Amino acid sequence: MNKRSRLHLPRAPARPGEAPDFGYVALSPAGAVARPDVNARARDVEDLAVNLVRVLDDAGAALGPWHPHLDAAELQVGLRHMLLTRLYDERMQRTQRAGKISFYIRSLGEEAVSVASCMALRPGDMLFPSYRNQGLHIARGMPLVDLMCQLLSNTRDMCKGRQLPVMYHSRAANIFSISGNLATQFPQAVGWAMAAAIKGEDHLAASWLGEGSSAEADFHHALLFASVYQAPAILNVVNNQWAISTFQGYAGGEQRSFAARGPGYGVPGVRVDGNDFLAVYAVTRWAAERARTGAGPTLIEHVTYRAAAHSTSDDPTRYRAKDDHLHWPLGDPIERLKRHLIRSGDWSEARHEALIAELEALVSASWKEAVSYGTMSEGPKLDPDLMFEDVFEKMPAHLIKQRDAMRRERG
Amino acid sequence: MNKRSRLHLPRAPARPGEAPDFGYVALSPAGAVARPDVNARARDVEDLAVNLVRVLDDAGAALGPWHPHLDAAELQVGLRHMLLTRLYDERMQRTQRAGKISFYIRSLGEEAVSVASCMALRPGDMLFPSYRNQGLHIARGMPLVDLMCQLLSNTRDMCKGRQLPVMYHSRAANIFSISGNLATQFPQAVGWAMAAAIKGEDHLAASWLGEGSSAEADFHHALLFASVYQAPAILNVVNNQWAISTFQGYAGGEQRSFAARGPGYGVPGVRVDGNDFLAVYAVTRWAAERARTGAGPTLIEHVTYRAAAHSTSDDPTRYRAKDDHLHWPLGDPIERLKRHLIRSGDWSEARHEALIAELEALVSASWKEAVSYGTMSEGPKLDPDLMFEDVFEKMPAHLIKQRDAMRRERG
């Protein structure tokens, strides 16, 4: 039967033992893609879903119409956020390996996607992240201690011990709660944006999901409702090429780009170099201006690479070529921004080293403080009564009864 | 609050009391759209999702590269199927009004969508219809008596009384069971097509849903899985402009055509004049050849008009301009094919009248036979024991117990 089968099966470019091969990634030279007016109609910008918006070239020069011309100071802040994200990630990974937290998910190689997007938005804009967007939390200024306390499920955990590590949120920073169910945040963000429009407010909602998650129904609902009501929403697909072990071809990336889904709904789709801080910033800014001027939603595909394992439970050497991220044609977002800043005289290797040292100290100090609020095994503990709170606004009789039973059971 | 609201709300072109306005329908002249090779890549045929494939012009001439050059005999069969569909519809509508069946759904004005599609396929191809595709059943040669017995839930009902009227199926005719839940059949058809491909068989699957139903998640799943596995499937969106009271703009039709969703997934989308028998036939044929030669799925948007009420439970005068279907720019599918046949000397008013008389007699005779197998109030009745069968392959103990209780209850 197999021999006659005509079912098409997408193929990963390189499996273990094979040489990495990124020939399938369609690239455009930096500066080559035109920047349409922010009020352009979706149908007039369809090439943005095919080409790749890039600003930084390999030498670190910023080119073309998407160059956002940011101050050096702002770029330095971006570099700092990205570096802090990376150093935080590295430390938390080691911390998990040492058995001090139960689980962790890194964003290695994808720092620009979160940091540059976030910096292009306003504090009143609401963010609906996935689990690989810690750059958003860092760029919005959440203290590392808060993030670490969540990872520890300790007495200062903003989730009160109810969520897996990395499922942060912050009402104050306008960052929504992360769900374990993929993609659900996408149409929720659109609903939030619809409410902003209904209320006549100026805020927009932005959401992120992985290219694998774009297969879920929620992705479709988000695009559809955003299109119908022209909601002020920015919908980001982070195409890091992998969904655990599954290559992006299985999410439909073999036939067309993910950005190309947008035009089908009358929503502009922009394919951007996700490892190019300037390009991500510029494209997000463009989408934000569209949203704020009533031109509706934008779908952005960030072309990037998941350089690390899916999570601390995963071992990518089982399913993809070893160290393939070193061959990724779009490089590393931190290296690229650093090169650009050095080239323009606004940065140096020495300052870079100093910044790393400063941020490492920050990470260490934060961890020290975080563990003082409790760890998995030591220090203060969350009260198990908390298990029964927040199921409803007020605890109903049956939960009071169960809480009391739990107390009896614990003796 | 309302005054500042910036939420966009699609607007129906004409509500009761207003003049019908179909200016929003993008038309192409008959014969104007090029016919790409059946093996063209999706990205090279994107204009098909924007333009409107038409063969028949207003005078009944067949024009252009999509002209399928069918024999007169075949066209006459098509006309006959469409006419029979319409006469059956009319009679069943009256029958429901007379209280003899509980519910009915007409396909008035959309007969070509089903009949021409069906005739362009092979008997071994599997059809996954919606509730407004009775033309499929008729074109596949199902006896009217069988359809009527289903409407009557009588002793010859192929559903054994378990389904609402119009939810026909036929294993012999390769027509799948109709669900009350919109759109579910779309990805099921893709699964069926995937199985055909896995088995190396030559059959394809075709499915139909309304433009309103395309908002459901199942529409997205169908396109996605069809694209990923390049399944031999034809996915038909019947854009009859309305979903009960809701104008197609609320399904996303305001920003782009429904056919345009296809290219976003790398699936060719073809927008076709759904009231043009020849165009529907030709486009379906093109899609079928693609499927059979391994070129994968096709999305077809049939631009048509729901000339009648949504169902016998509906009153469209509450939400749309009266008699607006008379202004529909694509005319009536039966009139148009008839005009074409007469123009080419293969038909006449007299033959048409005679055919109507013949088919009306067939409808009458069929009804007479159908009621002999039982009606809602008279004649033989289905055994209520049947209620407990087919929940599982074999009736489990708890259902045997309940069946026995039901028997006791009935005394």
Added chain:
Amino acid sequence: MAQMNMVQALNSAMDVMLGRDPSVVLMGEDIGYFGGVFRVTEGLQRKYGEHRVLDTPIAEGGIVATAIGMAVNGLRPVAEIQFADYIYPGFDQICSELARLRYRSAGDFYAPVTIRTPCGGGIRGGQTHSQSPEAIFTHVSGLKVVMPSNPRDAKGLLITAIECDDPVIFLEPKRLYNGPFDGDPHKPAVPWSTHPKGEVDEGHYTVPFGRADVVRAGAAVTVVTYGTMVYVAAAAAAALGIDAEIIDLRSLVPLDVDTICRSVRKTGRCVIAHEATRLSGFGAEILSVIQEECFWDLEAPIQRVTGWDTPYPHAFEWEYFPGQKRVALALETVMEPT
């Protein structure tokens, strides 16, 4: 006070809330210009504007998801799912998101969404216009689940639902929209104007959750029920001349355990009746609670009267529906001297 059927009472509840609270918005398929296929939202778009009463795409998952987002942004969406049978495409958003948002964010985010949906059979709707899925939602921690049986309660409960900061699944037994129904399809239809609970206050009032209504006091047996079965059960008991205490739960979560158990302790006998299928239906939970709380008071096994464990069959509607006969058999069984 005015005479209202249940459709009008529900409409009035939303009218009152749209008028009082600018954050209330309605959304759903065909609910805006058209006023809904059961006309429950009739006139409200005209009165409050297209931005308060939204027509939506046919995508129940998208409706629930966007309602959650809107609620997080300060609105109070009341989403209509056209038939309860069509709520399942929204199930993940309801069960994984709506129900758990407050919990997982430790109260920092919550979504006061009310999901209204017509449920139940008896209208010849066949397998996809007749279901009673309440049990499924009662199993999902974080949802309140409500089903009124008359216009007065319907309005008061719906206002409570809209004002409530917890998500509410609000099930409307469509067979009761136009009048009480005692399970006999051959009797002429009775309008709400003939029933005292068709008298409805035109203004704002609430009926609290978690408080069952003893619609008839009695000493011989307790009948615990809700929705359409309230009338069927009452008629069956009356026909048998049994002095039944009939309890209309009104809200299933939270459940008024006190009222149920007080009654069972008094009568020692109990019949539970619902339209939904039996296996893992909500009747099982009610039975379990009574067994746990009133075991020593029971003089006979509690009986469940339910729909059969099959899909709802179009042609066998009245053989399927748990009518007076089925209730009567259960009442007779439970009353057998021990």
Added chain:
Amino acid sequence: MAQMNMVQALNSAMDVMLGRDPSVVLMGEDIGYFGGVFRVTEGLQRKYGEHRVLDTPIAEGGIVATAIGMAVNGLRPVAEIQFADYIYPGFDQICSELARLRYRSAGDFYAPVTIRTPCGGGIRGGQTHSQSPEAIFTHVSGLKVVMPSNPRDAKGLLITAIECDDPVIFLEPKRLYNGPFDGDPHKPAVPWSTHPKGEVDEGHYTVPFGRADVVRAGAAVTVVTYGTMVYVAAAAAAALGIDAEIIDLRSLVPLDVDTICRSVRKTGRCVIAHEATRLSGFGAEILSVIQEECFWDLEAPIQRVTGWDTPYPHAFEWEYFPGQKRVALALETVMEPT
């Protein structure tokens, strides 16, 4: 005979069926090249080809829907949902389509689809990797619902599921994948090689649905349970020195009422235990059936031991999980002299 853990036993079931029946295909997220996140399908794509063991998009609704279509076209798909917590996006296709296709088409179409999915807690998975949603599926007429508790049953039941022409929801308690677990997280893990039911036949064999397994005969009290709780309950009873009869249901639908009732008639006392939340959990159905069938034999109220009615909390896993202590309290209560 070979030593297998539950992962290997499930793998062996699919290996056997892929080999025997060319219509069997596997599908799911990460199941092909990678062999699944729990490695249950490891090696099968390599052995049977990419057209028999399909990687899929991350779209549970699409997976179930296409599996239905494939089954209608003569295949026997075994679809993996990566975690039971992620089955809800496929709920409409399961409940409205898969469960009812045979019924609505009067047997002309049916879809022999098996949906395998890891369920249950105890692995620090938090609210979206720990759920036990079985009750919901037992309420949907037309589905068979199965949960094995050991490698030997797992293989035999999975083969039965794949060969069965009805749709089957096959729930795999992931805490048992590597060994039996008695609820005490502080004890060192025990592998299946130490357990007699880790001895598994390498060839084809079946374990029928609807036949519970009396894993321990006893006279004092009946414990009705399934999945992980089989070991927790046995350990609790052993610790208390109570002569409990422990019944492992194995299949919930169909339910082996005879075995349950025979036991309760003998012992007169009963505890029901499951990991899922209490309210409308499957325990309520079991309790109801026993109350209905064995009322006069009961010497004390039946007790339910369950997870609490909250989402599954990451940090309070062991306060949430119905461990030996909770079972013991219920056993003591039910054993109180009357």
